[in-house]
Amino acid sequence: ELKVEQNPLFLSMQEGKNYTIYCNYSTTSDRLYWYRQDPGKSLESLFVLLSNGAVKQEGRLMASLDTKARLSTLHITAAVHDLSATYFCAVVPNSGYALNFGKGTSLLVTP
Amino acid sequence: EAQVTQNPRYLITVTGKKLTVTCSQNMNHEYMSWYRQDPGLGLRQIYYSMNVEVTDKGDVPEGYKVSRKEKRNFPLILESPSPNQTSLYFCASSFQDSYGYTFGSGTRLTVV
Numbered sequence: 001e002l003k004v005e006q007n008p009l010f011l012s013m014q015e016g017k018n019y020t021i022y023c024n025y026s027t028t029s030d031r032l033y034w035y036r037q038d039p040g041k042s043l044e045s046l047f048v049l050l051s052n053g054a055v056k057q058e059g060r061l062m063a064s065l066d067t068k069a070r071l072s073t074l075h076i077t078a079a080v081h082d083l084s085a086t087y088f089c090a091v092v093p094n095s096g097y098a099l100n101f102g103k104g105t106s107l108l109v110t111p
Numbered sequence: 112e113a114q115v116t117q118n119p120r121y122l123i124t125v126t127g128k129k130l131t132v133t134c135s136q137n138m139n140h141e142y143m144s145w146y147r148q149d150p151g152l153g154l155r156q157i158y159y160s161m162n163v164e165v166t167d168k169g170d171v172p173e174g175y176k177v178s179r180k181e182k183r184n185f186p187l188i189l190e191s192p193s194p195n196q197t198s199l200y201f202c203a204s205s206f207q208d209s210y211g212y213t214f215g216s217g218t219r220l221t222v223v
Contacts, residue, residue: 033211041216042201043154048211088154097161098169099144099203099212101154 002027004091006102013079013109021105023072023089031092032072033099034063036085043088047074079109113138117202117215124192124222132187132218134202142205143185144169144212145177147198154201160185192222 003026013019023032030051035043047056049065049072056063060083062075072089086104093100115136124130136143144159146169156169160179174196176188185204189196199219203212 035214043203043214045211045213090154097142097159097167098156099146100156101146103151103153 002091002093002100004089004100004102006087006089006105009103009105011105011107013076013107015080015109015111016078018078019076021074021076021087021089021107023074023091023102025070025072025089025091025100027070027091027093028067028095029070029091029093030065030067031094032065033090033092034072034074035088035090037088037104038085046087076107081109081111083107084109113213115202115204115213115215117200117218120216120218122218122220124220126193126222127191130189130192130220132189132200132202132220134185134187134215135183136185136204136213137183138204138206138213139182140204140206140213141182142207142212143179144203145175145185145187146201146203147171148201148217149198157187157200192220194222196220197222 005024007022032049034046047063052067054065065072086106088104090099090101145157146154158177160166202215205212
């Protein structure tokens, strides 16, 4: 059974601080996705990572993928309140087509 | 505007009354999927489709049916809904999984 584990599940951080969310998965995959979900809203695609060593940045967020370690990270730089949301990683195994989600990291950025 | 459209957004129904949640995309995407989101359980895939007339079960297919007669539409059918199917449902589509999935706005279903 494919497992996708995110850490931490809950994160409260101060504005201006840096932090990293981790996503570990248990199968061979070089397709990993990060999504953002605001309360009561749909999922918004943040990053698509398709190869070992892939790194993508958008504003204060940077995502990376290490397929050998089966690990992706989402790094937050100088957090601002607008980043408060739930962040999901999702993996598609090389042997299949299903998008398998982690449980999500609920992020709260406080003044 | 490129989008995935789900209807209805909200639905309250009674146990056993057949219902259909529609999903349509205007991006000529090949892949389409249905997910349900439940507190503590996250997002789980119900069914997916790789193209017209090609569908397969996801992790939690019991109690659901789908069809893909046209590329743009992928309806989710609950033949006899039960209270444990109360959930938030999302439809998603993708051209190829290399591009990630675009999600619909969601359908909040309550079965009483």
